Amino acid sequence: MTVVQPPVRAAGCVLWRRVASEDGLEIALVHRPKYDDWSHPKGKLKRGESALAGAVREVAEETGMDCRPGAPLPTSCYVANGRPKQVRYWAAEALAGAFTPSTEVDRMEWLSPAAARRRLTQERDRELIPALLAALGWRDG
16 A cells, blocks of 8 residues: 655745846745755745745745745645655745845755756746746846
């Protein structure tokens, strides 16, 4: 008999800010040295924590930024370490804060939508950028 494990619940944000450039906005990506990957800020939910509260907490922990969450974005479902994982995402505008490197996240970069799409390690993360732009009513950069 196969035991089906419930998915690991996680949440994150596609963090963005307005800039005076051709694109008009930039997206924050974080580098995790443990995996040597570039991704959107995200993480596992704490027991009893709502997905939205967890997403905002993870943004603060990984980027040092306060944010204003907005539209929900597509949920990513995949297998990580042999277990199903479900990550709920929101668009979130960066308000204030400063990045401080840690053992979990050693770098953060603000990139144009096109550059962010190229930098992201996982295809599932790249798909969130056009979803963000559509949610904001922004032209695809």
